[in-house]
Amino acid sequence: MSSRGKIQRGRGNAVRIQEVRAVVWRYYRAKGRKLPWRVTHNPYRIFVSEIMLQQTQVERVLKKYPQFLRAFPSWESLARAPLAKVLAVWQGMGYNRRALALRASARRVLDEYGGKLPRDYDALRSLPGVGPATAGALSAFIFQLPVPFLETNIRRALLYFFFRRTRNKVGERELLECAAAVLDRKNPREWHYALMDYGAMLRKETPSLNRKSEYYRRQAPFRGSLRELRGKIIARVLRGAASAAQLQKETGRTREDVARALVALLREGLITKKGGYYFPPEGN
DNA sequence: GTCCCGGTAG
């Protein structure tokens, strides 16, 4: 913590932390969101939701989540599913590599951990598609462990509570220390739900709060990007095999762009190629 | 049309 940090030990700060907790809990009791992945304790279901929620708004996940769980209700069913099927169900979520990572994680949970998600943070962190935010969320939501973590809503809430008058950018370390300080160790699961809901509320009330975070990055435009093209190619190939020429014509993009996208998608295993035609990934 | 929102991996 920096010298002017807001959460150094001391009587005043202890009071401040109690106030923050009280505000957050009060808001949660009144306006907390009842989300499908919050009413379950099934590790698989919570794991799926956390992968889906990466870089993806709650409203979109709400739509896809039940469909995905119907198609793949367990670690086993997901692990055995053909990649093409998983990608097909995933369509609309964006960032298709998450679907690969999700199935790969299911396989590792079965093969390495006998179908039981490990409690250990580093073991979670080593699963494909699981970074610090997701590992922390899984620790809290599945295992009720007091692991502080940062994601966008938590970041926003902490900036609001502890750095509202600060002019400078706030670093991740500082924010993580705040997260650890306010964490209610009696109930980490509900505490993080509450803090995230508070942050989500702030987004509507005070836009752009997160720009005070060092973590904040402005995004490259989506229109005309390779990302957009990749998504289109995957969606197209799932409907039926296509040649590069077809893909170029149908997407209206340059041959170079199409070639670049195809090479990358092949390398990542999101498509396959046979006799000049591109297909969804092969079975098993 | 332009901008905004959101974690992980290489």
Add this chain to the structure above:
DNA sequence: CTACCGGGAC
């Protein structure tokens, strides 16, 4: 640090 998706707000 950069690449990865898509929908919704303005």
